[in-house]
Amino acid sequence: MSEFEPRIIAFCCHYCALAAADVAGKMGFQIPTNVRIIRVICTGKVEVLHLLKALEAGADGVVVISCKFGECYFKEGNFRAKKRVERAQSLIQEAGLEPERLMFDFVPGPGAKKFVDILNGITKKVRSLGPNPSVHQVMTIE
Amino acid sequence: MIVGERKPFSEIMSMVEGFSKILIVGCGSCVTICMAGGEEEVKILGSQLRLAFQKNKKDIEVEEAMALRQCDDEYMNDPVLIDKVEKADIVISMACGVGVQYSTAFFNRIITKKPIKVVPGLNTTFMGANLDVGIWEERCVGCGDCVLEKTGGICPITRCAKSLLNGPCGGSSNGKCEISKDTDCAWHLIIERLEALGELDRIKPVEMYKDWRPSHSGGPRKIIREDMRI
Numbered sequence: 001m002s003e004f005e006p007r008i009i010a011f012c013c014h015y016c017a018l019a020a021a022d023v024a025g026k027m028g029f030q031i032p033t034n035v036r037i038i039r040v041i042c043t044g045k046v047e048v049l050h051l052l053k054a055l056e057a058g059a060d061g062v063v064v065i066s067c068k069f070g071e072c073y074f075k076e077g078n079f080r081a082k083k084r085v086e087r088a089q090s091l092i093q094e095a096g097l098e099p100e101r102l103m104f105d106f107v108p109g110p111g112a113k114k115f116v117d118i119l120n121g122i123t124k125k126v127r128s129l130g131p132n133p134s135v136h137q138v139m140t141i142e
Numbered sequence: 143m144i145v146g147e148r149k150p151f152s153e154i155m156s157m158v159e160g161f162s163k164i165l166i167v168g169c170g171s172c173v174t175i176c177m178a179g180g181e182e183e184v185k186i187l188g189s190q191l192r193l194a195f196q197k198n199k200k201d202i203e204v205e206e207a208m209a210l211r212q213c214d215d216e217y218m219n220d221p222v223l224i225d226k227v228e229k230a231d232i233v234i235s236m237a238c239g240v241g242v243q244y245s246t247a248f249f250n251r252i253i254t255k256k257p258i259k260v261v262p263g264l265n266t267t268f269m270g271a272n273l274d275v276g277i278w279e280e281r282c283v284g285c286g287d288c289v290l291e292k293t294g295g296i297c298p299i300t301r302c303a304k305s306l307l308n309g310p311c312g313g314s315s316n317g318k319c320e321i322s323k324d325t326d327c328a329w330h331l332i333i334e335r336l337e338a339l340g341e342l343d344r345i346k347p348v349e350m351y352k353d354w355r356p357s358h359s360g361g362p363r364k365i366i367r368e369d370m371r372i
Contacts, residue, residue, distance in 0.1 A: 049182060052189035091186065094151035095194035134196040 044077025179236030212241030286356025294335030
């Protein structure tokens with residue numbers, strides 16, 4: 001039986017995580033193929049509902065990757081993102097899901113290695129948790 | 143505005159147990175402003191319920207809807223909303239207690255095919271002000287006999303834990319109330335404000351006991367404006 005390959009959604013800040021993804025590509029790092037990257041202008045734009053909807057739509061895990069604290073292009077977007085991830089974690093826990101399916105982390109712009117490590121880390125974590133128990137079938141979002 | 147906060151998820155789950163078609167109706171007025179029962183919160187609760195039901199392999203439909211104001215016929219008489227309510231087994235109202243009661247009465251008046259069960263998704267907490275993003279504080283208890291002209295615009299009925307009309311009491315210390323170091327002594331604030339206004343003399347006369355009949359103590363209140371009636 002093949003190993004469970006989790007579907008991961010990564011909300012990535014345009015100014016750091018996405019830059020790190022670019023650098024990772026140029027440096028030849030392998031970005032896990034099970035991760036779907038969603039570019040956001042700032043992680044402060046990621047709402048609690050986006051995180052819940054990602055799980056509802058079939059993701060097994062979601063990660064929000066922002067700039068380091070104090071380095072947000074919009075000053076405090078990453079602080080907001082962290083708090084929203086924490087709130088979403090408590091909401092999914094109430095619904096019976098593991099809060100570890102939602103993760104928050106940060107990378108500096110040139111942090112290609114850390115970026116890949118974060119994605120590998122959540123993939124490993126979610127693989128150990130198993131498939132999202134709330135998914136009957138994967139939704140297609142048009 | 144009326145401030146509320148969402149009920150614990152476990153309580154909502156126990157209210158909807160045994161029903162297979164759930165409709166969540168948000169309110170676009172006060173509870174939207176206090177981020178407890180608006181469109182966003184309706185979607186969050188909907189998402190949370192679906193995740194919980196799907197995890198438990200329960201085939202339960204969760205629908206979402208909005209009414210601009212759940213305490214007014216004019217905003218409730220929406221054919222799309224009424225159609226959704228007709229198809230639901232239970233309605234979770236994300237409005238304040240007024241909205242829950244009003245929508246129960248309204249839906250049961252409009253829909254005659256079956257009785258409509260409406261349950262509250264929020265705990266209505268108080269009438270308050272938005273002090274900062276994410277912070278609300280009680281400012282009025284609706285006592286029906288406003289005294290703010292005598293107290294420099296600070297309500298001793300609401301903001302004094304004892305609702306004193308002649309304060310402060312002996313529990314006031316460094317401007318804080320004895321009930322909590324985070325609670326300002328209302329009478330400390332009143333005296334400071336009256337002093338700044340040069341109206342400290344206002345608190346010299348002893349206020350007589352308050353007539354509580356215009357408050358809720360006199361039973362449910364009602365206002366009829368004859369000039370507005372036909």
